[in-house]
Amino acid sequence: MEDAAxxxxxxxxxxxxxxxxxxxxxxxxxxxxxxxxxxxxxEALIRPFDRICVEGDNQKQADFLxxxxxxxxxxxxxxxxxxxxxxxxxxxxxxxxxxxxKKLDFSYSGPQSGALARALRSGMIExxxxxxxxxxxxxxxxxxxxxxxxxxxxxxxxxxxxxTGANTEDTPTIVEATAFKxxxxxAQVNELVDAVPRVDIPGDQVDFVTVSPKPFYVxxxxxxxxxxxxxxxxxxxxxxxxxxxxxxxxxxxxxxxGFATAxxxxxxxxxxxxxxxxxxxxxxxxxxPHPTLIPAIESGWVEQVHCFGSEVGMQDYIxxxxxxxxxxxxxxxxxxxxxxQVAGLYACDLFIGATLQIDLQxxxxxxxxxxxxxxxxxxxxxxxxxxxxxxxxxxxxxxxEAARAGGGTAxxxxxxxxxxxxxxxxxxxxxxxxxxxxxxxxxxxxxxSPVMIRGDDVTHVVTPEGIAxxxxxxxxxxxxxxxxxxxxxxxxxxxxxxxxxxxxxxxxAVQYPSDLGIAPLAAQxxxxxxxxxxxxxxxxxxxxxxxxxxxxx
Amino acid sequence: METIDISHEGLTALPGNTPWAVVGVVASGNLExxxxxxxxxxxxxxxxxxxxxxxxxxxxxxxxxxxxRHATGGLRIAINDGGARPDxxxxxxxxxxxxxxxx
Numbered sequence: 106m107e108d109a110a111x112x113x114x115x116x117x118x119x120x121x122x123x124x125x126x127x128x129x130x131x132x133x134x135x136x137x138x139x140x141x142x143x144x145x146x147x148e149a150l151i152r153p154f155d156r157i158c159v160e161g162d163n164q165k166q167a168d169f170l171x172x173x174x175x176x177x178x179x180x181x182x183x184x185x186x187x188x189x190x191x192x193x194x195x196x197x198x199x200x201x202x203x204x205x206x207k208k209l210d211f212s213y214s215g216p217q218s219g220a221l222a223r224a225l226r227s228g229m230i231e232x233x234x235x236x237x238x239x240x241x242x243x244x245x246x247x248x249x250x251x252x253x254x255x256x257x258x259x260x261x262x263x264x265x266x267x268x269t270g271a272n273t274e275d276t277p278t279i280v281e282a283t284a285f286k287x288x289x290x291x292a293q294v295n296e297l298v299d300a301v302p303r304v305d306i307p308g309d310q311v312d313f314v315t316v317s318p319k320p321f322y323v324x325x326x327x328x329x330x331x332x333x334x335x336x337x338x339x340x341x342x343x344x345x346x347x348x349x350x351x352x353x354x355x356x357x358x359x360x361x362x363g364f365a366t367a368x369x370x371x372x373x374x375x376x377x378x379x380x381x382x383x384x385x386x387x388x389x390x391x392x393x394p395h396p397t398l399i400p401a402i403e404s405g406w407v408e409q410v411h412c413f414g415s416e417v418g419m420q421d422y423i424x425x426x427x428x429x430x431x432x433x434x435x436x437x438x439x440x441x442x443x444x445x446q447v448a449g450l451y452a453c454d455l456f457i458g459a460t461l462q463i464d465l466q467x468x469x470x471x472x473x474x475x476x477x478x479x480x481x482x483x484x485x486x487x488x489x490x491x492x493x494x495x496x497x498x499x500x501x502x503x504x505x506e507a508a509r510a511g512g513g514t515a516x517x518x519x520x521x522x523x524x525x526x527x528x529x530x531x532x533x534x535x536x537x538x539x540x541x542x543x544x545x546x547x548x549x550x551x552x553x554s555p556v557m558i559r560g561d562d563v564t565h566v567v568t569p570e571g572i573a574x575x576x577x578x579x580x581x582x583x584x585x586x587x588x589x590x591x592x593x594x595x596x597x598x599x600x601x602x603x604x605x606x607x608x609x610x611x612x613x614a615v616q617y618p619s620d621l622g623i624a625p626l627a628a629q630x631x632x633x634x635x636x637x638x639x640x641x642x643x644x645x646x647x648x649x650x651x652x653x654x655x656x657x658x
Numbered sequence: 659m660e661t662i663d664i665s666h667e668g669l670t671a672l673p674g675n676t677p678w679a680v681v682g683v684v685a686s687g688n689l690e691x692x693x694x695x696x697x698x699x700x701x702x703x704x705x706x707x708x709x710x711x712x713x714x715x716x717x718x719x720x721x722x723x724x725x726x727r728h729a730t731g732g733l734r735i736a737i738n739d740g741g742a743r744p745d746x747x748x749x750x751x752x753x754x755x756x757x758x759x760x761x
Contacts, residue, residue, distance in 0.1 A: 337745050528743040532710070569745040594716045594744040625752035 118287040125150050125253075125289055126312060136265045136308075137297070138315050143173035146313065147182070147255075150289055154184045155252040157206075158245075158283070161191035162274040162442065163213065163481065164326060164414045167257040168194055169317035170293045174255065175199040183207070188249045190238055190275055190442075192217050192479075201230045210249055212236050213479040222477045225549065235477070235555060237485045239446045242275075245282035254283035254290050257321045260301050261294040265308035268301035271415035271423070271438035272323060276306060278443040284310035295320040302435035325417035325652050327393040329367035331635045337569050340618065340628035341524055342368035345457060346377055348572045348621050349522060349565055350386040353499035359391040359449040359486050361458025365524045367397040369457070371633040374404035391449040391486075394419040394430065394438065396651070400634035400644045402429055411448055412440040413482070418655075422648035442482075449486040454499040456486040457522040460557060461529060462537050465585040465597065467560030467575055469523060472542035480557060487558040489519040503564060506576040518576065521558065522565040527593030535568075536592035560584070566591055570598075570617070577614035590615040662706040662714050664721045669731035671699040674760035681754045682742075689742040693754045696734040708739035716744055724751055733758070 132138050132146040147170070151157060159174060160167040174182075175196040185206040192198065192214045200206040201224055210233035214221045224230045236244070245251065256279060259270035269276050284290050291313045292306075342365055349355065350369075360366040373387055383406055390410040392398065396419060401407050410430055415423075415438050423430045423438045433439050449456065460469035471478050493500070500517035507518050525535045546554040566573040566588055573587035583605070590606040592598030609615040618625065635641045638655045678694045697703050704721050724730060735754070742750070 335746070337749060340749060526743065526745050528745065532713070532743060569749060593748070594719050599719055624756060625749055626756045628749065628753075 122287045122289060129313065133313055135263060136312065136314050137263065138313055140169070140315050140318050143170060143315055144176045147174050147291075148177050150291070151182055151185070151253050153182060154186065156186045156188050156249060158189045158251040158254045158279050159187065159197065159200075160254070160256040160275060160279060161189045161193050161197055162272070162414065163191060164323050165257050165272040165274055165321055166191065166194055167255045167293050168196070168321050169319065170255045170291065170315070171196040175203060175205065177205055179204040186233075187211070188241070188245070188251055190241055191215065192221055195220070198224060207231055208233055210234055210236065210241065210244070211479060212238050212241050213481040214477060218476040218478040222475050225477065232549075235479050237480045238442060238482045239450065239485050242278050242443045245278065250286045250288065251279070251283045252288050254279045254288060256280065256290065256292050258292055258294045258306065260296050260298045261292060261311075261314045262298055262301050262308070265292070265311035265314055266301050266304045267292055267294065267306035267308075267311060268303055269305040271420055271440060273305055273440045274414045274442045277441060280306050280310050289313075293317040293321070302437070303433040305439070323417055325655070327362055327395050327416045328418070328651070328655055329362070329364055329395070329397055330638055330655055331367070331371060331397065331633055331640060332637045334364055334368050334371070334630065334633060336628045336630060337526060338365045338368040339372065339630060339632055340569050340623070340625070341365040341526075341567055342372045343376055343623050343628060344567050344572055344618060344621065345369055345522065345524060346372060346382070346386070347380060347623060348616055349455075349520065349567070351380060351382055353455070353502055353520060355386050355455045355499050355520065357389045357453045357497070358387060358455040358457070359453045360395070361456075361483070363459035363524065365459060366457055367395065368633065370395060370397040370401055371635055373401040373406050374634045375632050377406070378404070391445050391453055394423055396638070396641050396649055397635070399641050399649060402426065403644050404634070411445050412438060413442045413445040414440045417652045418650045421650060422645050425648050446482050446485055449482065450488070451490055451493060453486070453519070454497055455520040455522065457524050458483060458487060459525050460523055461535065462540050463523060463525065463535055463566065463588065464537055464540050464560070465588055466581060467523070467563040467566060467584060467588060468540060468556045469558045469563070470540040470542040470555065471557050472540070472545055472555055474541060474544075477545070477555075480555070483557055487521045488562045489521065491515060493517065493519070503576055506574070510577050510579045518564060520564045521562050522567060523558070523563055524567045527568050527570065527595050527598060534595035534597065536588065536595040536597035538597065568593060571620070572616045574614050574616070577612060578609070583609060583614070587614050660708050660711040660714070662708065662717050664704040664706070664718060665701065666721070666725040666730075667701045669700050669702055669725055670729040671731035672729050672733055672755070672758055674758060676758050676760045679754055679757035681757065682750045684738050684740050686740050687742055687746070689737055689739040689747060689750060691750050691754050692736040693758050694734045695732050695758075697732050699732045702730040702733045702735065704735040704737065706737040706739060708737075708741070710739065710741040720744055720747055720751070728752075728755055730755065
């Protein structure tokens, strides 16, 4: 133990930083270093047991430097503690496979979910915790501050000023935590320029820069082809708009990335307009720039959108719509994951998204056998922040409904809506007695099961069968029966108590399409404002440039 | 392929007089349904030809709810199923009934 009376040195981290910079200096020319010495530079800079972030965002990753680090000598670099939001590249797993890294705190794994599960099972990775984005970002400033951050940007100048392009995403948060706690920040950029279009990260927060041999790759994660939308998606979207958005007056919201939420976006200018809802719902968004939002924007529905990240092909469109999007002085999108997550958590009245499994109390999970996908942002978007103060019409109405049913004393409630079909791929039932994530927790010995959105935060479950309003359910038994009522022909749905469901329906806790005046024949694809990617291009007046995989003309 | 025959009697007759209707398409994950007024007025018969075997109890539950909740007497329903999930089946059946009842 060291106490204040005996402590004489108060700037060890600063000295440590100077020593690292000195060790790296033989590989650098000013702030610049050549791609070919990347591994040697990282070996000189990083030390065993360091906490390290190799920027792995939802869309943008420091892929070149991740590979350079994975090629390091495990005799020199070992036992690193990886603290980064996304473990999404094979190289992120290679760090552990090669013994360079040992411990992991992360948020999301996506394409590496299978490899990550295997690595945990074999003991190759020692897991700290799976976080939401905000939980991990929060810990960056408390007890998981990186010693070294490896980040990615579009361009740099020789002073180290960085232009991230539209995918700013996590970068400012990572750099804030690292640079101001005497860590080292290393950037890979696509190009070196005399002057960056705008400064996303000031040069005095960046220590070293290299030009990557290849630009970092960005996957179009948020593009849903309208051609893939079915009449079921249209029906679910109609239920959500008429049964939830309209009665609660939802203006501030966040959408997940499912097909049914894309259908909602595409029904606003058609079905929504026919209900007289323009200007009354869906005006202010925390949302990536979904191409399927273009028709609603062009029809005057949307006042503004703040983005977590960007989307491939949307740059010219965004640049031409600065009234709608947050853009820099250079005209391109400025996204920011941490701030948009805060907006989604605290400033939105509704989250709506899909999931893979829902249990009898409304708990949901995306964990499947042998896959650990992590949380990303959904548990923050899809949770009621109990400390919220400012009132809004939907928040008060939901709070009043909950209070009437005896559920809580808070004046308001955020609406958290699960929008799912009753069966998923290969006839896998979405509604289940027990979530498979509990098996994973048992196997791994985790104290808490990796439930994505907790049932007590969920206010509505929407399926093609109808809407279960859990706010109006007074007891666990009623919640269970309301969920069973919309669970269709899954085992969970077929075990419903018809008499109880009839009572719930009589007081509006269960609503079928016919109760909302939605006729099955009305659920037609013709209602979609765009029925193909090409339609979206037309709506955008040619400004949306879909990536090749979505072009079929 | 599996063939499932289901029949319910003592039903309320379907209103309207549209003689037949077809909804949907035969495709993977989809289904085609032919509805005809070709059964006794209190009877609904359903024949399902499906590429997905082992789901007879679910089909029986779907049809049981259909005849319990809607007037289906007099209908003969032929379903050519390409492995559609129950949500799609239900939506198509309701669309077919709406067409037969004739708005």
